[in-house]
Structures are given as C-alpha cells and as structure tokens.
Amino acid sequence: MAKASKFDKIVNIKNKKASFQFEFIEKFVCGMVLKGTEIKSIREGKVSLTEAFCVFLRGELYVRQMHIAPYSMAASYNHEAVRDRKLLLSKKELxxxxxxxxxxxxxxxxxxxxxxxxGLAKMEIALGRGKKLHDKRHDLKEKDAKREIQRMAFD
Structure with a gap:
C-alpha cells in the first residue's frame, strides 16, 4: 500500500471571472515568493484571485490585489493579507x-x-485580451446549449 504524502490535499484555486472576461492567448506556470504563514493559508484554500492582476516593476513581474487570508493558528507573526508578491519566471519568458x-x-x-x-505553490498566469459584450453572450449561449444536451442525456 502506498505511503500517504503530506501533500495529499489538492489545492486548486481558480479565478472563475477571468475566463468570462478575458480571452486567453497564452498560459504560463510560475512560482511565487511567499513569506511566513502564506503557504499555510494557501494550503487551507483561503485565497482570492478575483481582483488580482499582474504588473511589471523594475523588470520583474508582480501580482497585485491577491488576497491571502491570515493564518488562523499564527500568533503575532502573521502576514499581510494583500501585498505585492513577486512571480518567478525565466528571463526569456519575462x-x-x-x-x-x-x-x-x-x-x-x-x-x-x-x-x-x-509541495510548492505555483500560479498559472495567462496573457489575455478583454472580451467584448457580444463575445460574452456567445459564451453564455454555448454554455446553455451544453447544459441542455447534458440534461437530455440523463432523461
């Protein structure tokens, strides 16, 4: 029988609004520079990406407005909930x-x-273009059609 890993809990936090508001052109996976108790909060799933965006400062990529809730078990050495966090990519990708x-x-x-x-926290970022209103309507129609087809299959 396989030994249980300490990383068995699956963490997959998605920005659901992003796929509705943006058309993804290219995706990248990058590491993050975290401080102290931030990784523990991420493992608990207490992260919000809804208002987050990426920006270049001094030739390095940072994520802004990403909210990582303070770790509940930490005493006085807790982290700031919202701060700029550096993303780690190769020079060519940057x-x-x-x-x-x-x-x-x-x-x-x-x-x-x-x-x-x-056991390392990774972020998937995408280069995207904002969708127009008619693109969003088209996506909603496709989603409704798929839902109807699934309903018919189960009846």
Missing part, C-alpha cells in the same frame, strides 16, 4: 511577456493557484 503586455488590449491575468507534487 521578456516575452513584457513585450506582449505592452501591446494595446493585452494584459496578464492570474488564472489559478495550485500546489505541485513537490
């Missing part, structure tokens, strides 16, 4: 993202946070 994000209408959006098999 240069590519920086040039593409300067194009009109393109932005970098955090899509999801997960814990990999080694």
């Amino acid at each position: 240069e590519k993202l920086e040039t593409k994000s300067q194009e009109k209408g393109l932005t970098i959006i955090p899509v999801r946070i997960f814990i990999n098999d080694r």
Whole structure:
C-alpha cells in the first residue's frame, strides 16, 4: 500500500471571472515568493484571485490585489493579507511577456493557484485580451446549449 504524502490535499484555486472576461492567448506556470504563514493559508484554500492582476516593476513581474487570508493558528507573526508578491519566471519568458503586455488590449491575468507534487505553490498566469459584450453572450449561449444536451442525456 502506498505511503500517504503530506501533500495529499489538492489545492486548486481558480479565478472563475477571468475566463468570462478575458480571452486567453497564452498560459504560463510560475512560482511565487511567499513569506511566513502564506503557504499555510494557501494550503487551507483561503485565497482570492478575483481582483488580482499582474504588473511589471523594475523588470520583474508582480501580482497585485491577491488576497491571502491570515493564518488562523499564527500568533503575532502573521502576514499581510494583500501585498505585492513577486512571480518567478525565466528571463526569456519575462521578456516575452513584457513585450506582449505592452501591446494595446493585452494584459496578464492570474488564472489559478495550485500546489505541485513537490509541495510548492505555483500560479498559472495567462496573457489575455478583454472580451467584448457580444463575445460574452456567445459564451453564455454555448454554455446553455451544453447544459441542455447534458440534461437530455440523463432523461
């Protein structure tokens, strides 16, 4: 019988609004620089990505407005809930993202946070373009059609 890992709890926090508001062009997986109790809060699933966005400062990529709730078991050494967190990518990927994000209408959006098999917190970011109202309506029609087809299959 396989030995149970300490990372068995699956953490997969998604930014559900992002796929509705943006059309993803390209996705990247990057590491995050975390402090103290932030990783424990992430493992508990207490993260919000709804208002988060990525920005370049001094040639490095940071995520802003990502809310990681304070860890409940920490005494006085808790972290700030909302702060800029550095994202770790290779130089080639950073240069590519920086040039593409300067194009009109393109932005970098955090899509999801997960814990990999080694126990490290990773973030999936996407280069995206904002959807127009008619694109959103089209996506809603497709979603409704799929739901109807599934209902018919079970009846």
